[in-house]
Amino acid sequence: MSDIVEKTLTALPGLFLQNQSTGGPGAAKASFSSRLGGLVRGITALTSKHEEEKLIQQELNNLKATVSAPTTTLKMMKECMVRLIYCEMLGYDASFGYIHAIKLAQQGNLLEKRVGYLAVSLFLHENHELLLLLVNTVVKDLQSTNLVEVCMALTIVSQIFPREMIPAVLPLIEDKLQHSKEIIRRKAVLALYKFHVIAPNQVQHIHIKFRKALCDRDVGVMAASLHIYLKMIKENSSAYKDLTGSFVTILKQVVGGKLPVDFNYHSVPAPWLQIQLLRILGLLGKDDQRTSELMYDVLDESLRRAELNHNVTYAILFECVHTVYSIYPKSELLEKAAKCIGKFVLSPKINLKYLGLKALTYVIQQDPTLALQHQMTIIECLDHPDPIIKRETLELLYRITNAQNITVIVQKMLEYLHQSKEEYIIVNLVGKIAELAEKYPLFGPQVIQYLYVLVLNTVDTYAPDNAWFIQTMNAVFSVGGDVMHPDIPNNFLRLLAEGFDDETENQQLRLYAVQSYLTLLDVENVFYPQRFLQVMSWVLGEYAYLLGKETPEEVITKLYRLLMSDSISSETKAWLIAAVTKLTPQAHSSNIVERLIQEFTTSLDTCLRQHAFELKHLNENVEFMKSLLPVDKSCEDMVLLKARGLALTFEDNDDIALALKNLMEMKPFRIQSVDSSLSFLDGFVAEELSQGAAPYKPHHQRQEEKLSQEKVLNFEPYGLSFSSSGFTGRQSPAGISLGSDVSGNSTETGLKETNSLKLEGIKKLWGKEGYLPKKGSKTGDETEAPPVPQETMIMENVDQTMTKKDQSQVPTQSKEEKEKQLLASSLFVGLGSESTVNLLGKVDTVSHKFRRKSKVKETKSGETTSTHNMTCSSFSSSSNMAYEEDYYLDNFQDRGDKELKKISLNSELLDSESLSELPLVEKLSNCRLSAPSLFADNMEVFHPPQSTAASVASEISLTSSLLEETTEHMHSDPTEVCNNETISVSSYKIWKDDCLLMVWSLSNKSGLELKNANLEIAPVEYFKLQDTAIVISGNMLIALPLKISTEDFGKLWLSFANDVKQNLKMSESQAALPSTLKTLQQELRLHVVDIIGS
């Protein structure tokens, strides 16, 4: 009671003052608004920022005086607060008024209280210390019987409230859930939502009350509770599956117009409510068929009802589509949803177009054909004047990138990059490009260089966080690796060592790099390019100390493991040993170091041996080593390294010690200035030389010598990815063909040889952009009108087929053709049974293909739709650039390719017992003899040599009955597929450089005239009968070309080659999406672009 009296007393002088000075509240109001008005007018009249500052500062000073004056009434305080709010909004500091805002909220009447609360909510942030002073007021107001006060208190709680004080108000707010007024209940629910967000464990016990809120008789309260459910379901959908029925019922009623008309917005019933419910359903039905089935009806209804042409109906439609694609698929709904997406994409309204693209981006993985349908629009959108639309389109393209279209897509991205000036977008896009580059290692050195410059520019200009920089650089190194210019890693290391302006920032960058590399090294069965490993080892050696005291041993262990790995070149090993040397002084125990010394002091590689000896000597004298290898002295260290390189030329170990000692003495000098020519060592060198030491040889020279020594013995593996562990690395196709040819020689020389050998043939087809078609026009087109070439290419294919037809009739082939053929066979190597010679040397490749074959078979068996989808999507999406009519063709080619693979592999590996051929063959054996209506008009007639017409029974004659054409191509031996007394069917294959011909030869043994033949092929969609040859003259040949051209095969092959299979171990605790994603990110280096709908 006493404080009330006190308050009243303090208020009294103000009252008098107010009455005296203004004579009434009306006047006060006028004076206030005029004062604020004056301020506003004053500010608007000003021209410079400086003047504005002055004016506001003046105003703030006035306000400061007023608010702290004891005579100021609450009413005046309220006015002051409004002006303070205005000043704060303009960005000026009004912190002196914060405490007064809290006071006002505490003491004022309703109107003043409201302003006080408002000021508090605008001024303070969640961790502000003054906020604690508000708690009492809030508690008091929550207990008030005045609804407005309760409302205000609930509002402030949901806006800003100290986490640790939640228990103080929680019971009060819980009580409010039973309040008779719906508005209070509703606000209470939202306040609880706030608590759920900031401190979920504190509201766990009231989940049952949320359910009550969901069942509230008032729609508003129920709608408010949906916020909570959306959040909770997003976090853990499985716990709320039982509510699906309720949500569906609610949505049904809403859609059915059962709500009061008040809830209609533009005659759409409660659109926001519908949106919320659809989102919840989408989350609940994800990957859950049973739950999804519950919602099919209502979704269908929603899709049907949303006909009105208002903005908000589209909002509902969009959510609906999103939900339909999120939940367990139902084809009917998908169809309708696809139609809706069409509506969006084709809409002239730009907002809808944007959303259409967004929807496409979302569904593209599930249904790539949809993108094909809208490809024209997508292409238009690429050149849309609105950069946001463009960006969304790029996002869409990013999702459908594959080996074939990557060049075009990256080019588009780069174009966009040049136009864009927004930091966020640039940073994002550069990262994406680097990722793509990593995923599809087709880039030549120039592109890598360009990418590197791009990354550095981005860092310079925008300084995105360390994580971005290191990860993007990791991507660049992984992809560029061995093709990149050696300057790039060197520059990067220098950048790390020299750092930017801020030292702590530098340390963080280095620390991040160290951590990131350690994680990368932990990944098993992944092979990084040598240069990348070198970068890693340098950074680890230099900066592992940043991790703390305990870790050097661990790092050394990792480096040692790497050293023992077979896939490491000796140059990289030298880097690794250097890193270990640097780390040794920091480590406590050095078992591993000892082991390493033992291992490498006997190494045949002189360079490594010397490194090891050096380490050994240093290791014997720890103190000396510590002073010699101080931490974080990398810049000086460079001199040291060079000097050491010099010292290494002296074979005698004493000399090394001497050299190092000399260097030690020169340390002060080194710190002053870095003398890169090391002139200060000249005297020393001269002395040593005069004593008979070997002259210094530059590093590369030594390397060469080393290599020449090594020619006999090879310590290297035969190609990175072909170790027996299986095909796990990311390899360029070149790598495959190279690796397969490396036999016994030293890898490096071996590689060189194969390189030069292969280049003659390959140069024309494989360029830095990836695959180059034979007709040079493609590259030209690509730069001008990127979407078109895909189409022209396919057209070309058709052309080529046509020409081929001509050629087959005129079997004279130019020399060029022969060359092509050679090339084709070198590309198709391993596909024909003729290539046994090649096969000998490449068991790995075959086994790898063999594995893939089984995968294809799996796909075929149709049990795993998902795999099927995946394979299909990777293929058919490739043709996104092509126009719709080409889709069929493309799709066919994909399938054809699979078939082709199977057949050829079978013929390779399983002899003639071709399993996958059987269904075909069986059908064939039933071939009913009827009119060849199936065949197209452009039949081709092959006339087999007359001599063979008579003798048809024996296989020998069949061989001779091969088409003339076949003699010029690789072909398999004909095998009899089936026969009966009248006819026999045999088949063989012809590999032409642009297609595979399946030839079935039908022999009539009876001597009766065959009137007609009907060919039925079981999975019809796998084949397209383009040109078939039928000869009815006692002997019948049916040639079924599997139309696949070199180009297509090259590409398909490429996409296969990049197919990476990796088993990821995920513990069950990692079930949550974020952790799964994180694992995926780390393991597969996937990039999470956007998590839609969860």
Next chain:
Amino acid sequence: MIKAILIFNNHGKPRLSKFYQPYVSTPPPPIRSEDTQQQIIRETFHLVSKRDENVCNFLEGGLLIGGSDNKLIYRHYATLYFVFCVDSSESELGILDLIQVFVETLDKCFENVCELDLIFHVDKVHNILAEMVMGGMVLETNMNEIVTQIDAQNKLEKSEAGLAGAPARAVSAVKNMNLPEIPRNINIGDISIKVPNLPSFK
């Protein structure tokens, strides 16, 4: 969730800013969030103002606003830009219509709202907003409902203030005594209490 609501005029002068999520740097140095907020306003204006009229109303947020998850959804009315910064859990078109509702409500409350109304009645605008969006969550989307709420509150406040200028202090002092028996004017019965036709579902 709605992260922030910003209104500024064609020259980038802020007319209203409301942040539902604090944009502060890490706790140790209690840096005022204000500076970040000002930066956000500036950046947002920069982004929005250079957009043409015939482009879409959605924008990818900059780094300040919180990366790719967040979006700016804006509408341009005469001299004012209304910008809502939202995360991915909000529907773009839904928010676009919410802005419309907000503006229409303002128009109803101020009778032909103009920029000056927003300047001189900042508190009122905030009150209206508070009835629509609470703690970043959409609370009410029915315009009439919002207007009714606001009117009811105004009436109540006026009636309380109208008890006279001077005794107001005494009233508030009495109010501070926690005496629930005292009958209070709790008549905000104009709020239409709707009884929806939803059967109770369990």
